[in-house]
Amino acid sequence: MPRKELEALQLERLKRLVDYCIKRIPHYRNKLEKAGVTAEKIKCLSDIEYIPYTTKDDMRDTYPYGLFAVPLKDIVRIHASSGTTGKPTVVGYTRSDLNNWSDLVARIVVSAGATENDIAQISFGYGLFTGALGLHYGLERIGAAVIPISSGNTEKQIMLMKDFGSTVLVSTPSYAMYMSEVGAEMGIDMRKLNLRLGLFGSEGCTDELRAKIENNLGVFFTDNYGMSELMGPGVSGECRERCGLHFAEDHFYPEIIDSATMQVKPRGEVGELVITTLTKEGIPLLRYRTKDITRLHYDTCKCGRTHARMEKVKGRSDDMLKIKGVNVFPSQIESVIMTMPDAISPNYQIVLTTHNYMDEIEIKVELVNAGLLTNYSDLENLQNQIRHKLHTVLGLDCRVTLLEPKSIERFVGKARRVVDNRIK
Numbered sequence: 001m002p003r004k005e006l007e008a009l010q011l012e013r014l015k016r017l018v019d020y021c022i023k024r025i026p027h028y029r030n031k032l033e034k035a036g037v038t039a040e041k042i043k044c045l046s047d048i049e050y051i052p053y054t055t056k057d058d059m060r061d062t063y064p065y066g067l068f069a070v071p072l073k074d075i076v077r078i079h080a081s082s083g084t085t086g087k088p089t090v091v092g093y094t095r096s097d098l099n100n101w102s103d104l105v106a107r108i109v110v111s112a113g114a115t116e117n118d119i120a121q122i123s124f125g126y127g128l129f130t131g132a133l134g135l136h137y138g139l140e141r142i143g144a145a146v147i148p149i150s151s152g153n154t155e156k157q158i159m160l161m162k163d164f165g166s167t168v169l170v171s172t173p174s175y176a177m178y179m180s181e182v183g184a185e186m187g188i189d190m191r192k193l194n195l196r197l198g199l200f201g202s203e204g205c206t207d208e209l210r211a212k213i214e215n216n217l218g219v220f221f222t223d224n225y226g227m228s229e230l231m232g233p234g235v236s237g238e239c240r241e242r243c244g245l246h247f248a249e250d251h252f253y254p255e256i257i258d259s260a261t262m263q264v265k266p267r268g269e270v271g272e273l274v275i276t277t278l279t280k281e282g283i284p285l286l287r288y289r290t291k292d293i294t295r296l297h298y299d300t301c302k303c304g305r306t307h308a309r310m311e312k313v314k315g316r317s318d319d320m321l322k323i324k325g326v327n328v329f330p331s332q333i334e335s336v337i338m339t340m341p342d343a344i345s346p347n348y349q350i351v352l353t354t355h356n357y358m359d360e361i362e363i364k365v366e367l368v369n370a371g372l373l374t375n376y377s378d379l380e381n382l383q384n385q386i387r388h389k390l391h392t393v394l395g396l397d398c399r400v401t402l403l404e405p406k407s408i409e410r411f412v413g414k415a416r417r418v419v420d421n422r423i424k
């Protein structure tokens with residue numbers, strides 16, 4: 001859709017949404033009344049700035065159903081966020097929400113190159129997490145054959161991948177990497193299987209890890225992004241050009257803000273992504289602060305799609321580590337580790353502690369070959385090389401510990417790589 005038409009559609013939907021929220025959700029009615037916002041006040045898209053932000057706290061304060069805009073009889077599915085502490089955030093879908101969700105995921109998988117001829121192995125965990133069912137229905141919608149295997153039981157995954165001839169793998173990048181290790185241990189050349197496309201998402205992945213996964217599994221890696229509060233996967237995804245994730249702007253209106261001042265940033269700048277759902281019925285969200293850091297590009301993609309392209313998520317504003325006063329994103333550390341010689345596996349852990357009231361950072365990395373552990377000078381050389389590279393990239397002195405192969409925990413869902421034991 002030409003951008004002019006798209007923007008007209010967004011404006012019409014935004015006005016309707018404001019009216020819908022005022023009429024149906026007391027929590028929003030109060031907030032909007034306080035801010036003096038009505039549908040009539042929204043005359044152009046930038047008038048969205050009159051609307052107050054929504055945060056996870058709004059969802060917690062109204063737990064579980066307080067932000068629902070429809071009676072429960074009209075809700076046909078409930079999911080919840082994968083948060084590890086406290087109460088989860090709850091999301092309800094109407095029949096129309098589920099229909100849109102399948103369409104949006106179908107869009108993403110088609111732009112990544114999936115077709116009705118594909119056999120898609122869904123190795124996300126099925127359950128309250130939105131990843132598995134989201135991709136499941138989107139892939140079914142395009143006519144692919146879906147294998148709902150879920151996550152875990154990795155040897156069986158690989159056996160079925162081989163026997164069933166799976167052509168598409170759906171998982172987190174870290175689980176895909178782990179699968180490639182287990183496949184190698186089983187003596188299977190994963191590159192010779194039928195896999196051709198990876199629909200990976202739900203967590204960040206550096207270009208270096210992406211290249212490793214592509215090489216180990218023989219797949220074309222595509223990234224897709226979403227969030228349970230907003231719907232799940234289906235918010236944005238890469239096309240074959242892989243120059244950003246196309247944002248479903250007809251259903252989600254994106255803004256980039258400065259997390260500190262909460263001001264909207266000019267187009268093209270990096271900042272926190274804020275999203276307004278334009279079509280959701282069950283639980284619409286106004287200017288939801290995702291905490292994810294990225295940048296949007298509005299020029300038309302080489303593939304012809306006009307929807308804005310979101311750069312791959314750089315990190316979360318609440319993931320950013322402040323170590324000895326220096327801002328560090330775990331992805332920067334991952335980048336360094338991935339570029340190290342083949343002696344180092346892509347598994348690592350970042351451990352933070354306090355020593356003499358100062359932050360200390362230790363990076364634990366695994367060796368590929370245990371033989372190196374007996375050769376002190378090689379080991380020291382490697383350690384120094386990594387420390388030096390980390391210092392150049394981060395501007396920080398890190399302790400580097402080399403560990404035996406396979407000694408760092410593997411993940412079948414989202415990886416947790418940071419252990420923060422600092423005294424707060």
Ligand code: DLL
Pocket residue numbers: 081082129130131132200201202203204205223224225226227228229232233234290292312313316
């Ligand atoms: O992870 C939804 C999803 C499932 C997306 C499957 C894509 C594929 P949550 O569990 O609520 O939802 O986690 C949302 O995960 O705010 C980001 O911080 C992170 N995230 C999701 N996709 C990506 C990605 C699902 N492609 C949170 N790259 C988001 C980087 C991602 N981070």
